[in-house]
Structures are given as C-alpha cells and as structure tokens.
Amino acid sequence: MRVLLLLTACSGITALQAQVYKSSGPLVHTFSIVARDSATGEMAVGVQSHWFSVGTSVAWGESGTGVVATQSFIDKSYGPKGLALMKSGLTAQQALDSLLKADEAREVRQVAFIDNKGNVAAHTGKNCIQYASDIKGANFSVQSNMMLGKTVCESMAAAFKASHTKPLAERVLAALDAAQTAGGDIRGMQSAALIVVNGTAADAWNDKLIDVRVDDNPQPLKELRRLYNLYVAYQHMNNGDLATEKNDMEKAMNEYNAAMKMFPENLEMQYWTAITLANNKRLEEALPMLKKIFAADKNWKELTKRLPAVKLLTVTGDALKQILAQ
Known part of the structure; x- marks a missing residue:
C-alpha cells in the first residue's frame, strides 16, 4: 500500500482517484503489441514485463471479435468488457472510449484495442510512469510504460513493419525482441506471453x-520463442497424423521430419514417427529409431506393448516381437 500511495502522490493523482487503485491489483508496467494480419484476419497480442505471469493480466482476445492489451496500473476488466463491446458492433475506438469515459483512473491506464476489421485504438494516460508512449499503425498498435529508454515503441513498430512477409506470430515476437533490444522495462525481464x-x-x-506463456524466467522472450517453435513443431506432427489417416505417407513423413528437424532430441516426436513407419510396413526404418528411443527411456517400450490393444500399432505378431526386442 505504501508503494501505491507514493506512486499516486508523485504522479499528481488526487486522493479521490487514488481510492480506485487496490493494493491487491497488479501494477503491470510493460511493453506490448496488438496486431492483425490483413491477409488471414488473425489477431494477436504479445507482451513482456518484469512482473509475474503477465499474460494472465494483459493479453485478451476472442476469435472473430478482436484483441486487447491492458497494462500500467492495470484494470483487467478492460479485456472482457472491451471484447464484449466490440462483439456487440462497436469499433475498437468506440469500445475503448466507452470504457475510458467511465474510468476515474484513466490517466494511469495504458490500453490498446484492435477489432476484427482492423480498426486500432490506443490510450496512454498522462500519469503512466515514464518513459511511456504508444504508436498506432495499419493493423497494429505498440505501447509501453516504465521503459528504460525513449525508443521502445519506435523499435517495436519498425520491427513489426519490417517483418511483413512472416506469419503474424513471428512478427509479434520480432517486435518484442526489438523492444528489449531498445532497453525494455527499466526493471528487467520476468514473464512474457503470446x-x-x-x-x-x-x-x-x-x-x-496460439496461447503460450512464460510466467517466470530470467530470459522470458527467449523461452517464449522456444515455446512458439515447439507449437509449430507439434503442428507439423498433427499434420503428419492427418496425412497418415488419408494414407498420404509422403506428406506424413515430410511433416514428421520437419518436426524432428526443429527438435531433434524430442523423444515423443521420434516415437510416433517410428510407430507410423511400422504401421505402414516400413519396419526396417522404424526399428533403429525405436532402439534408440527405448535405450533413452524404457517406458516407451512399455507403452508400445499397450498400443496393439487399442489399434494404434497394427503390425503382425512377428513384427511386434522384433520391435520389443530392440
């Protein structure tokens, strides 16, 4: 509570306004980006802060509606309320204006909205802790407060625009990396989300x-990118499974190999690739893979014994014996 009173006094907020800040509420001083892909319609939020589990407070989104980033002296209700207003037909600006008008603490809020038509709205209250700013552009807004230097938002905007040929998630990650390179949060790093x-x-x-978060890590942006890459790798695995169902083994193996190339030490990816090979009469290719997997962790062999009963391993009895002999 003493910290809150000191901050509100220093920023010139009246005693009446100070009553709306609750000591139990998060003080999420951070940098973030809300963005939309004009080709796919996908919308995203990326955020990093020296605050525990920033993604559970700042980033909000709903398919077909929009996305919201709410930060600084945070009011999390801007997320669900903003999405509800945009879903009702209000533009991003109309929705944000409606919430700000009713908020006595608007001058310590920092919020950005994008709706499903690409309309962008942002607000940085005059009493947000410096350096604090936002920049709106075509299908994006970047915003930051309590930054070490003045160029965080400019760096984020430049990185987002420069990566226009990449998928939206990768453009957002590029913007976050650029923010950190420009100095980032004056307190350092702790958590991030996409x-x-x-x-x-x-x-x-x-x-x-996509919904990946790093709640507490000394290098949250590095870990966030690793998790995103893992998401991409497992999408390759899912695509491989779908191709297998359609008996398109060439595509299936291309997808599995793409996944394993990204994470060559991942036993799960190796295992199901080997099982798929065995099921498609490519036992000679599957056996050395399974031998290596079983040597690394014997539980995969135990799992293999259980697969025939649920028809996930459909080899002959002789082939099963060869597999379990590895």
Whole structure:
C-alpha cells in the first residue's frame, strides 16, 4: 500500500482517484503489441514485463471479435468488457472510449484495442510512469510504460513493419525482441506471453490458435520463442497424423521430419514417427529409431506393448516381437 500511495502522490493523482487503485491489483508496467494480419484476419497480442505471469493480466482476445492489451496500473476488466463491446458492433475506438469515459483512473491506464476489421485504438494516460508512449499503425498498435529508454515503441513498430512477409506470430515476437533490444522495462525481464486468435468466430474450445506463456524466467522472450517453435513443431506432427489417416505417407513423413528437424532430441516426436513407419510396413526404418528411443527411456517400450490393444500399432505378431526386442 505504501508503494501505491507514493506512486499516486508523485504522479499528481488526487486522493479521490487514488481510492480506485487496490493494493491487491497488479501494477503491470510493460511493453506490448496488438496486431492483425490483413491477409488471414488473425489477431494477436504479445507482451513482456518484469512482473509475474503477465499474460494472465494483459493479453485478451476472442476469435472473430478482436484483441486487447491492458497494462500500467492495470484494470483487467478492460479485456472482457472491451471484447464484449466490440462483439456487440462497436469499433475498437468506440469500445475503448466507452470504457475510458467511465474510468476515474484513466490517466494511469495504458490500453490498446484492435477489432476484427482492423480498426486500432490506443490510450496512454498522462500519469503512466515514464518513459511511456504508444504508436498506432495499419493493423497494429505498440505501447509501453516504465521503459528504460525513449525508443521502445519506435523499435517495436519498425520491427513489426519490417517483418511483413512472416506469419503474424513471428512478427509479434520480432517486435518484442526489438523492444528489449531498445532497453525494455527499466526493471528487467520476468514473464512474457503470446496469443493469436482467428479473424472469424470459432467454438469456445478452439478460440485461441496460439496461447503460450512464460510466467517466470530470467530470459522470458527467449523461452517464449522456444515455446512458439515447439507449437509449430507439434503442428507439423498433427499434420503428419492427418496425412497418415488419408494414407498420404509422403506428406506424413515430410511433416514428421520437419518436426524432428526443429527438435531433434524430442523423444515423443521420434516415437510416433517410428510407430507410423511400422504401421505402414516400413519396419526396417522404424526399428533403429525405436532402439534408440527405448535405450533413452524404457517406458516407451512399455507403452508400445499397450498400443496393439487399442489399434494404434497394427503390425503382425512377428513384427511386434522384433520391435520389443530392440
């Protein structure tokens, strides 16, 4: 509470306004980007902060509706309320204006919205801790507060625009990296997050295309990129499974190999690739892979014994004996 009172006094906020800040609420001073891919309609939020689990507070999104980043002296309700207003038909600017008008603490808020049509809105209150700013562009907004230097937003915007040929998630990651290179949060790094949603409405259980977070790590942006790459690798595995179902083994193996190339030490990826080879009468290729996997972790052999009962391993009895002999 003493920290809150000191900060509010230093920023010239009246005693009446200070009452709206709760000591239990997060003080998420950070940098973030909200963005939309004009070709796919996908929308994203990327964020990093010296604050625990920043992604659970700052980043909000809904397929077919929009995305929100809410930070500084944070009011998390800007996320769900902003999405509801945009879903009702308000533009990003109209939705943000509506919430700011009703918020007595608007001058310590920093918020950015994008709706599913690409309309962008951003607000940086005059009492956000310096350096604090935002930059709006075509299909994106970058915003930061309590930064070490003045050029964080400019660096984020430049990196996002320069990476226009890449997938949206990678453009957002590039912007976050650029922010950190420009100095980033004056306190350092702790957590980061990336979410991506569809441009069109989706079932609630499929709403987020990507949802990866680093809650506490000395190098959160490096770890966030690793998790994103792992997501991409497992998408290759999923595509391989779908190709296998359609008996397109050439595509399946191309997808599996792409995944394993990204994470060559991942036993899970190696294992299911080998099982797929065995199921498709390519036992000679599968056996050396399985031997290596079983040597690394004997539990994979135990799992293999259980697969025939559920028809996930459909080899002959002799072939099964060869597999288990590895």
